[in-house]
Amino acid sequence: MFRNIKTTLYHGTISEIVAVDVNAGRSRKDFGKGFYMAVTKKQAIGMMHKKYREAIRRNANKKNVSFQEHLYEIELVPQILDNLNIKIFQNADIE
16 A cells, blocks of 8 residues: 555654654644654754754753764564554645
8 A cells, every 4th residue: 555655764862762652752743642753864863953952951950961862764564554554745734
Protein backbone atom coordinates (compact mmCIF):
# COMPACT_ATOMS: atom_id res chain seq x y z
CA MET A 1 0.00 0.00 0.00
CA PHE A 2 2.78 2.45 0.92
CA ARG A 3 5.00 1.99 -2.12
CA ASN A 4 6.18 5.60 -2.27
CA ILE A 5 6.89 6.08 1.43
CA LYS A 6 10.48 6.55 2.52
CA THR A 7 11.74 3.62 4.54
CA THR A 8 14.50 5.59 6.26
CA LEU A 9 13.21 8.24 8.66
CA TYR A 10 14.92 10.42 11.28
CA HIS A 11 14.23 11.59 14.83
CA GLY A 12 16.20 14.41 16.45
CA THR A 13 15.95 14.87 20.21
CA ILE A 14 17.82 15.47 23.45
CA SER A 15 16.44 12.27 24.94
CA GLU A 16 18.20 8.96 24.81
CA ILE A 17 15.81 6.47 23.24
CA VAL A 18 16.12 2.78 24.00
CA ALA A 19 12.72 1.82 22.58
CA VAL A 20 9.99 3.83 20.88
CA ASP A 21 7.14 4.67 23.26
CA VAL A 22 4.32 6.59 21.56
CA ASN A 23 2.76 7.34 24.96
CA ALA A 24 5.85 9.19 26.20
CA GLY A 25 5.29 12.21 23.96
CA ARG A 26 3.51 15.45 24.73
CA SER A 27 -0.23 15.52 24.09
CA ARG A 28 -0.12 19.13 22.85
CA LYS A 29 1.59 18.24 19.57
CA ASP A 30 -0.17 18.75 16.22
CA PHE A 31 -1.61 15.24 16.16
CA GLY A 32 -1.45 14.34 19.84
CA LYS A 33 0.94 11.92 21.46
CA GLY A 34 3.11 9.91 19.17
CA PHE A 35 6.61 9.34 17.93
CA TYR A 36 7.20 12.03 15.32
CA MET A 37 9.74 11.36 12.58
CA ALA A 38 11.17 13.45 9.78
CA VAL A 39 11.68 12.35 6.19
CA THR A 40 14.95 14.28 5.92
CA LYS A 41 18.00 14.28 8.12
CA LYS A 42 18.15 18.08 7.86
CA GLN A 43 14.64 18.44 9.31
CA ALA A 44 15.45 16.10 12.21
CA ILE A 45 18.69 17.95 12.96
CA GLY A 46 16.77 21.22 13.06
CA MET A 47 14.29 19.76 15.57
CA MET A 48 17.15 18.32 17.63
CA HIS A 49 18.83 21.76 17.84
CA LYS A 50 15.50 23.41 18.70
CA LYS A 51 14.87 20.96 21.57
CA TYR A 52 18.41 21.50 22.84
CA ARG A 53 18.01 25.31 22.86
CA GLU A 54 14.62 25.03 24.61
CA ALA A 55 16.07 22.74 27.30
CA ILE A 56 18.99 25.11 27.92
CA ARG A 57 16.60 28.08 28.20
CA ARG A 58 14.19 26.24 30.56
CA ASN A 59 17.05 25.17 32.81
CA ALA A 60 19.21 28.31 32.72
CA ASN A 61 19.11 28.78 36.51
CA LYS A 62 19.81 25.16 37.42
CA LYS A 63 23.27 23.86 38.20
CA ASN A 64 24.78 20.56 37.08
CA VAL A 65 22.28 20.12 34.27
CA SER A 66 23.55 19.03 30.89
CA PHE A 67 21.92 17.94 27.69
CA GLN A 68 23.13 15.95 24.74
CA GLU A 69 21.71 15.94 21.25
CA HIS A 70 20.79 12.62 19.64
CA LEU A 71 19.96 11.94 16.01
CA TYR A 72 18.30 8.62 15.31
CA GLU A 73 17.99 7.00 11.91
CA ILE A 74 15.03 4.64 11.78
CA GLU A 75 14.90 2.02 9.07
CA LEU A 76 11.34 0.83 8.52
CA VAL A 77 10.81 -2.77 7.54
CA PRO A 78 8.63 -2.66 4.41
CA GLN A 79 6.71 -5.79 5.42
CA ILE A 80 5.24 -4.10 8.52
CA LEU A 81 4.20 -0.79 6.92
CA ASP A 82 0.63 -2.03 6.42
CA ASN A 83 0.31 -2.47 10.21
CA LEU A 84 1.33 1.11 11.04
CA ASN A 85 -1.02 4.06 11.50
CA ILE A 86 0.52 6.47 8.99
CA LYS A 87 -0.88 9.81 7.85
CA ILE A 88 0.75 11.15 4.71
CA PHE A 89 0.34 14.78 3.66
CA GLN A 90 0.92 15.53 -0.01
CA ASN A 91 1.00 19.27 0.76
CA ALA A 92 0.28 21.72 3.56
CA ASP A 93 -3.35 22.72 4.05
CA ILE A 94 -5.81 23.63 6.79
CA GLU A 95 -6.41 19.99 7.79
